[in-house]
Amino acid sequence: xxxxxxxxxxxxxxxxxxxxxxxxxxxxxxxxxxxxxxxxxxxxxxxxxxxxxxxxxxxxxxxxxxxxxxxxxxxxxxxxxxxxxxxxxxxxxxxxxxxxxxxxxxxxxxxxxxxxxxxxxxxxxxxxxxxxxxxxxxxxxxxxxxxxxxxxxxxxxxxxxxxxxxxxxxxxxxxxxxxxxxxxxxxxxxxxxxxxxxxxxxxxxxxxxxxxxxxxxxxxxxxxxxxxxxxxxxxxxxxxxxxxxxxxxxxxxxxxxxxxxxxxxxxxxxxxxxxxxxxxxxxxxxxxxxxxxxxxxxxxxxxxxxxxxxxxxxxx
Numbered sequence: 001x002x003x004x005x006x007x008x009x010x011x012x013x014x015x016x017x018x019x020x021x022x023x024x025x026x027x028x029x030x031x032x033x034x035x036x037x038x039x040x041x042x043x044x045x046x047x048x049x050x051x052x053x054x055x056x057x058x059x060x061x062x063x064x065x066x067x068x069x070x071x072x073x074x075x076x077x078x079x080x081x082x083x084x085x086x087x088x089x090x091x092x093x094x095x096x097x098x099x100x101x102x103x104x105x106x107x108x109x110x111x112x113x114x115x116x117x118x119x120x121x122x123x124x125x126x127x128x129x130x131x132x133x134x135x136x137x138x139x140x141x142x143x144x145x146x147x148x149x150x151x152x153x154x155x156x157x158x159x160x161x162x163x164x165x166x167x168x169x170x171x172x173x174x175x176x177x178x179x180x181x182x183x184x185x186x187x188x189x190x191x192x193x194x195x196x197x198x199x200x201x202x203x204x205x206x207x208x209x210x211x212x213x214x215x216x217x218x219x220x221x222x223x224x225x226x227x228x229x230x231x232x233x234x235x236x237x238x239x240x241x242x243x244x245x246x247x248x249x250x251x252x253x254x255x256x257x258x259x260x261x262x263x264x265x266x267x268x269x270x271x272x273x274x275x276x277x278x279x280x281x282x283x284x285x286x287x288x289x290x291x292x293x294x295x296x297x298x299x300x301x302x303x304x305x306x307x308x309x310x311x312x313x314x315x316x
Contacts, residue, residue, distance in 0.1 A: 001041070001090045002029075006083055007061060012146040015068050016114060017080040018053075020061045024088060029059055032094035034102075034125040035118045035191075035217075038062060039264045039272065040079070041090040047263065048075035049270040051117040052094060053147075055124035062091070065146050067114030092264075097271055097288060098217040100125055104189040107133040110180060110202060112194025113144055118217060119193060120147050123154070138165040138175045138198070181205040186213075193217040211291075218269050218287040231307035235259070235316040236278055244307070251302040259316065261302060268304035275302050280312035 004021040011017050023029055032038075037051045050064040066076045100107070100122045107126060109119045116137055126133045139145040148164075155162040165175045177198065182205075184190055190213060192202040199216055206214045230245045233253070244253045251273055254261050264272035268286030282300035293299070300312075 001092055004062070004089055004091045006085055006087045006089065009080070009083070009085060012065060012148075014143040016144070016146040017066045017068065018063060018146075019066065019079060019083075020063045021089070021091060022061045029062055030093050031058060032056060032062070032121075033096050034100040034122040035098040036094035036096040036121070037098075037118070037270070038064070038094055039092040039270065040075070042075050042078060046075055047265070047272070048079075049265050049272075051098075051121065053117050053120050055121065055128065062094075065114065065117045065120075067144070067146075092272075095271065098191070098193070098215060100191075101189050101213075101215075102126075102129055102131070104131070104187075104213075106185055106188035107131065108180065108184040108188055108190045109133060109135045110175065110177065110190070110192040110194070110198070111135065111137045112198040113139055114146065115193035115195070115198075115217075116146050117193075119191060120150075122191065123151075127154070134161050134163070136163045136165070136175050136180050138194070139167065141168040142166060177201040178205045181209070186210070189213045189215065191215045229310075231309065232311045234279075234311060234313040236313055238316055249303055250305070250312075254302065254316075261316070263303055266303045268301050271301070273302040274299050276315035278313040278315055281308040282306070282312065283308045 003024040005024050006019060007022050008020040009017065032052050032054060034056050037049050039047045039049050041047050050066060053063050053065050066080055068076065068080055098118055109122060111119045119135065123133060123135060142148065151162050165173050181190060190206060192199060196218065199218055202216055230243055233242050233244055233250055242253055242257050244250050251261060251263055262272050264270035269288065271288040276299050277297055281297055283306035284294045284300060285304045286301035288301060
């Protein structure tokens, strides 16, 4: 973790805020690849993850964009409405679980609402590399979008690359995910970030494609009920055993037992609490692991996943 200072608070629209941070030491920040995210520790100790919107490369500041649609998480509202320029925070180095394949012959990007944030970083990188791309961006109305002026400038410079689907007003429309996927060459790579309904449609539309060309990132884990039965956690290194009762997560129980485990989103999307599984079968509920990684059962996300059976042995 590094110490950072909030240097700027701006707005892309009524619902989307922009915040920039620099290291309090004055040193340059670590390079971040397109699609990367950071974690910010709030004054109450909670952590929140946000995608970086910087173009990849050396930088003195990290920039994030936060949407305040509906009922945003406490951390997002704090950063946008209570934090002040000069406030200091702890921040993780960038992590990337939604990486851009830079040498792909074509990239198709699909965004919904604030899901544009990692894709905007990708677009800037693709422009640097002079690689072909298309963006399909859906939003409820213009005030729920971000980077629209910059996207429209890119479209004016080279038409046919940006398609906006705005849900209100005359001519409102929705994106046809199936048609977008079908129009992408088999050798092209597809990226999608947005609400669960968009991601579900994207998953369905890309089932027939090579899995290595399909990339997606959720805002939050899909809602799944916890098992009605409890299970036992055996901690191999600590030589301790704890019981996870029905309706609670492994992370909650470990913290209540005084066992320090790093975490971030508590929603199964940031990967911070990923832990090695030595024995037993996890009930995976995260949006981080690939299908192959889930089948292997080598790791699990403690904040949201459970147990198939009565016992898990963890490398803790």
